[in-house]
Amino acid sequence: MRALVVVGCALLVAGPVGAAPPNLVALAERIDAHLDARQRAEQVVPAPPADDAEFLRRAYLDLTGRIPSPHDVHEFLADKDPDRRAKLIDELLDAPRYATHLAAVWRAALLPEAASDAQARVFQPGFEAWLRLKFRANTPHDELVRELLAAPISADPKAPEAVLRDPARPNALAFFAVKEAKPENLAAATARVFLGVQIECAQCHDHPFGRWERDQFWQTAAFFAGIGRQGDDLFAPVSDARRRAITIPNTKRSQPATFLDGTEPKWADGANPRAVLAEWVASKSNPFFARATANRVWGLMFGRGIVDPVDDFSEANKPSHPELLDDLANALAEADFDLKFLVRAIARTKAYQRTSAKTHPSQAKPELFARMAVKGMTGEQLFDSLALATGYREPGGRATQRDRFLAQFALRGPATEPETSITQALALMNGQFLNTVTSAEGSPTLLAACETPGMTTADRVEALYVAALSRRPTTKERDRMAKFVADGGTGKEAERLADVFWVLLNGAEFRLNH
Amino acid sequence: MRTVVSRRDALKLSAAGLTSGWLPALAARAANDPARKRACVVLWMAGGPSQTDTFDPKPDHANGGPFKAVGTAADGVRIGEYLPRVAAQMKHLAVVRSMATKEGDHGRATLHLRTGNLPQGGIDFPVFGSLVSNERARPDDDLPGYVSVSPRGFGTAALSAGFLGSRHSPLVVGGTGGDVFTAETGGELRVEYLGLPPGVGESRADARRALLAEAEADFLASRPGAATDSHKSACRRAGRLMKESAARAFDLSEEKGALRDTYGRNRFGQGCLLARRLVERGVPFVEVTLGGWDTHDNNFAQVKNLCGTLDPAWSALMSDLKDRGLLETTVVVWMGEFGRTPGINPRNGRDHYPSAWSVVLGGGGIAGGRAVGRTSRDGMKVEERPVGVPDLLATVCRAIGIDPTKQNMSNVNRPIRVVDPAGEPVTEVLA
Numbered sequence: 001m002r003a004l005v006v007v008g009c010a011l012l013v014a015g016p017v018g019a020a021p022p023n024l025v026a027l028a029e030r031i032d033a034h035l036d037a038r039q040r041a042e043q044v045v046p047a048p049p050a051d052d053a054e055f056l057r058r059a060y061l062d063l064t065g066r067i068p069s070p071h072d073v074h075e076f077l078a079d080k081d082p083d084r085r086a087k088l089i090d091e092l093l094d095a096p097r098y099a100t101h102l103a104a105v106w107r108a109a110l111l112p113e114a115a116s117d118a119q120a121r122v123f124q125p126g127f128e129a130w131l132r133l134k135f136r137a138n139t140p141h142d143e144l145v146r147e148l149l150a151a152p153i154s155a156d157p158k159a160p161e162a163v164l165r166d167p168a169r170p171n172a173l174a175f176f177a178v179k180e181a182k183p184e185n186l187a188a189a190t191a192r193v194f195l196g197v198q199i200e201c202a203q204c205h206d207h208p209f210g211r212w213e214r215d216q217f218w219q220t221a222a223f224f225a226g227i228g229r230q231g232d233d234l235f236a237p238v239s240d241a242r243r244r245a246i247t248i249p250n251t252k253r254s255q256p257a258t259f260l261d262g263t264e265p266k267w268a269d270g271a272n273p274r275a276v277l278a279e280w281v282a283s284k285s286n287p288f289f290a291r292a293t294a295n296r297v298w299g300l301m302f303g304r305g306i307v308d309p310v311d312d313f314s315e316a317n318k319p320s321h322p323e324l325l326d327d328l329a330n331a332l333a334e335a336d337f338d339l340k341f342l343v344r345a346i347a348r349t350k351a352y353q354r355t356s357a358k359t360h361p362s363q364a365k366p367e368l369f370a371r372m373a374v375k376g377m378t379g380e381q382l383f384d385s386l387a388l389a390t391g392y393r394e395p396g397g398r399a400t401q402r403d404r405f406l407a408q409f410a411l412r413g414p415a416t417e418p419e420t421s422i423t424q425a426l427a428l429m430n431g432q433f434l435n436t437v438t439s440a441e442g443s444p445t446l447l448a449a450c451e452t453p454g455m456t457t458a459d460r461v462e463a464l465y466v467a468a469l470s471r472r473p474t475t476k477e478r479d480r481m482a483k484f485v486a487d488g489g490t491g492k493e494a495e496r497l498a499d500v501f502w503v504l505l506n507g508a509e510f511r512l513n514h
Numbered sequence: 515m516r517t518v519v520s521r522r523d524a525l526k527l528s529a530a531g532l533t534s535g536w537l538p539a540l541a542a543r544a545a546n547d548p549a550r551k552r553a554c555v556v557l558w559m560a561g562g563p564s565q566t567d568t569f570d571p572k573p574d575h576a577n578g579g580p581f582k583a584v585g586t587a588a589d590g591v592r593i594g595e596y597l598p599r600v601a602a603q604m605k606h607l608a609v610v611r612s613m614a615t616k617e618g619d620h621g622r623a624t625l626h627l628r629t630g631n632l633p634q635g636g637i638d639f640p641v642f643g644s645l646v647s648n649e650r651a652r653p654d655d656d657l658p659g660y661v662s663v664s665p666r667g668f669g670t671a672a673l674s675a676g677f678l679g680s681r682h683s684p685l686v687v688g689g690t691g692g693d694v695f696t697a698e699t700g701g702e703l704r705v706e707y708l709g710l711p712p713g714v715g716e717s718r719a720d721a722r723r724a725l726l727a728e729a730e731a732d733f734l735a736s737r738p739g740a741a742t743d744s745h746k747s748a749c750r751r752a753g754r755l756m757k758e759s760a761a762r763a764f765d766l767s768e769e770k771g772a773l774r775d776t777y778g779r780n781r782f783g784q785g786c787l788l789a790r791r792l793v794e795r796g797v798p799f800v801e802v803t804l805g806g807w808d809t810h811d812n813n814f815a816q817v818k819n820l821c822g823t824l825d826p827a828w829s830a831l832m833s834d835l836k837d838r839g840l841l842e843t844t845v846v847v848w849m850g851e852f853g854r855t856p857g858i859n860p861r862n863g864r865d866h867y868p869s870a871w872s873v874v875l876g877g878g879g880i881a882g883g884r885a886v887g888r889t890s891r892d893g894m895k896v897e898e899r900p901v902g903v904p905d906l907l908a909t910v911c912r913a914i915g916i917d918p919t920k921q922n923m924s925n926v927n928r929p930i931r932v933v934d935p936a937g938e939p940v941t942e943v944l945a
Contacts, residue, residue, distance in 0.1 A: 356737055357736040357737055358736065358737065358738055358739075366739075373739075373741075374737050374739055374741040374742060375741065376741060414638075416739070416740065416741060417679075417740035417741065417744070417925075418740075418741050418744060419674070419675070419679075419680035419683055419744050420680060420744045420745045420747070420748035420749075421680065421683055421685075421686070421748060422658065422685050422748055422751050422752045422755060423685065423686055423705070423706060423707070424748065425745075425748040425749050425751075425752035426705070426706065426707040426708060426752045426755070426756075427706065427707045429707070429723075429749075429752060430707040430708070430709065430710055430711050430756075431706075431707045431711070432711055432712075435711040435713075435714065439713075477729070480728070480729075481729075484725055495718075499718070499721065499722050499725065500725075502722055503722060503725050503726045503729050504729070506726055506749075507726060507729055507730035507733065508730050508733055508734055508737075508741075508742055508745045508746070509730060509733040511745060512737075512741050512742070512745065514737060
């Protein structure tokens with residue numbers, strides 16, 4: 001078993017866990033109280049708690065972006081401490097992978113272009129590296145937003161700012177470059193990601209169903225009016241002439257920089273309009289920011305927001321639990337926009353720790369959170385989990401397996417309604433990558449499961465279940481798989497174990513976050 | 515593509531004398547099937563093609579640029595000089611010269627034209643191909659209801675089945691990679707991973723798939739919902755597609771070399787040939803993308819070059835469909851997300867222009883040989899018969915025989931019609 005234990009053993013040794021601060025416990029309890037009240041009112045019978053293995057896998061995927069290693073599974077399942085779940089949450093939030101995962105999540109929100117545009121993809125590593133630094137330091141989220149929106153850019157168009165020096169180096173300007181240095185794109189992304197509203201629909205005309213007007217869109221864009229690039233592609237250097245008004249294209253009308261709530265900035269001498277906007281966006285008094293951020297974090301954990309989609313706050317799209325959302329937003333602001341605080345509180349709730357199995361017909365409405373949602377995995381989660389499960393090590397260099405995977409398995413649509421395409425299914429079933437890493441030559445995990453002496457076939461099957469599904473097989477499963485291996489006949493044991501591994505990694509239980 | 519005909523099957527086929535003469539037999543069967551409904555092939559011009567240099571020439575105005583207008587097989591319809599073979603097919607084609615839309619941004623205009631709607635209110639609008647698939651694909655079909663050949667320049671939403679669910683999302687052939695708005699030549703058109711991996715024989719593959727179905731059954735049953743449904747559906751459909759008869763639909767090596775040459779030995783040309791193979795086998799919706807139309811610079815050299823790819827491919831598709839008796843049951847649509855400015859910019863280019871542009875409809879259900887709608891002398895304004903996005907899609911619906919007013923339940927629990935009720939079919943182009 002030693003080889004199995006060594007592979008992918010990445011978890012830090014946990015430090016002493018202090019008593020949780022009272023406001024954290026209180027917030028978790030209030031969250032459950034909000035949800036419980038609504039479930040009672042709608043006569044919904046919530047699902048029971050997930051068992052330890054189900055919770056463990058989910059917490060690893062949601063907080064670190066990949067499944068636990070076999071070592072982590074065995075250790076957690078052996079832990080008898082009644083506080084083991086809270087302890088695990090704390091450990092995972094302190095692991096470096098937390099920052100890696102959140103950087104990937106926020107990058108996908110801020111630069112969705114990277115999924116479909118090859119040029120934009122060049123900026124992805126640098127932007128994620130920048131976000132990773134911020135999440136690793138647990139930079140308060142308001143500060144992160146200010147640093148991003150007000151990132152220093154030369155005011156002189158004759159000496160513009162390079163947007164890409166070294167693709168791997170932390171680079172906040174990737175945001176401006178990928179938005180084509182266009183005020184309208186920057187305004188739309190800022191409003192969507194940080195304020196949860198889609199004002200870009202009002203870019204060309206007043207929005208028929210929303211409350212945004214065309215002028216408001218351009219008033220927000222006006223804060224970015226001085227931004228321009230010297231060249232035609234995403235790599236062109238940018239400058240910011242710090243203008244405070246913008247002319248609506250194809251019209252003669254000019255709009256002054258005005259906040260989305262209609263208030264006008266108080267301009268100090270030499271003020272940078274982007275810094276002025278950032279100050280307003282990320283302020284505690286902003287009616288949108290705390291709610292939008294809390295809702296996004298909630299969506300990350302539950303697969304759907306309290307307002308869902310998470311970036312579409314509007315009259316036509318009301319929150320499922322308005323008081324809960326207010327409560328979360330207030331708590332987040334009081335915690336000075338410490339995202340970890342919110343993640344920690346949510347992860348401790350009964351609601352987050354419920355099984356995803358449907359145990360009662362009343363659990364049909366996903367917006368009541370009566371059972372955990374079954375979520376799709378992002379390309380990152382899927383690849384990193386596959387690599388950990390099989391023991392695959394990515395050789396360095398460009399155009400790696402991981403990059404190809406991310407392009408092919410980028411999560412489309414809402415997290416709770418992941419669309420598995422035929423091509424994705426074919427890639428997993430027949431693709432060279434999965435078939436290599438489920439062969440003894442390509443998978444240290446499988447090699448160890450096949451060749452470690454002194455194990456029964458049932459033991460070998462169990463090792464594969466723990467590696468792939470982060471749980472032990474049921475007796476029925478173990479017997480069925482052992483029979484499948486035995487049915488192959490002598491000399492076929494390794495091939496049949498490879499088939500079992502292939503089956504586990506192609507199955508829905510591995511492919512989904514549940 | 516990797517051949518997926520097993521030796522056993524190949525032996526069976528040749529023993530039955532089916533390997534030769536199979537294709538004409540198939541075409542005849544397809545054409546004569548009384549239950550056959552119209553299929554739709556969309557030739558998608560990513561980036562927004564210049565109408566002035568193709569289907570709405572302005573030779574008497576400075577905006578017209580250097581290209582000449584030439585006569586076509588249809589009396590009175592003149593088009594740009596670099597589409598001579600398409601001009602010869604004009605009796606089967608109708609030009610709509612009066613498209614008038616509002617979106618001048620690639621992403622939003624693409625969504626508008628492809629879904630019939632602008633993004634709004636959290637509704638996941640399906641793209642038109644998915645809507646057609648939803649109407650036409652039957653659960654027991656081995657081939658998918660919607661195939662997209664080398665899509666380029668689409669965000670995820672522009673290829674999504676939206677609220678109709680993944681059963682109607684497109685099967686992508688030829689990958690989605692590559693530069694967004696550049697034309698592409700070469701490259702293989704294949705469904706990736708259709709063949710079994712090296713070293714895995716059919717019986718082993720069958721055993722694995724059977725074990726997979728058994729092993730995941732409990733999990734799937736315990737967690738009903740969109741995520742598990744989509745997984746099940748994709749695996750089932752992938753398995754079907756791997757069947758030899760289905761996989762062969764994508765094997766262009768079965769076509770005669772001379773015919774492949776006629777279509778043009780490039781990604782788009784071969785994609786059009788693939789489209790014919792697929793509609794012949796009952797796939798209701800196929801789109802083939804030709805990128806590179808975003809000609810802000812050096813418009814004329816680029817458009818001439820693109821026409822060099824478009825002209826042989828499109829005309830070959832028309833005549834090949836006709837030869838096989840399939841043109842009457844196939845609607846062919848040529849469109850992009852918008853047109854381009856009639857005015858020529860200082861870089862000898864044309865910029866985005868949604869206010870007045872052209873699309874072309876052809877084949878079955880279409881009254882060919884005419885041009886509908888008119889733009890002003892300078893091409894800047896629509897002067898007659900403005901056509902909006904819902905009008906266009908309602909027209910295509912009528913041509914293929916789908917009710918545009920039919921309602922589907924959406925993800926926001928509100929029924930949504932196939933085409934926005936504001937859409938009025940352009941009856942002048944309907945047969």
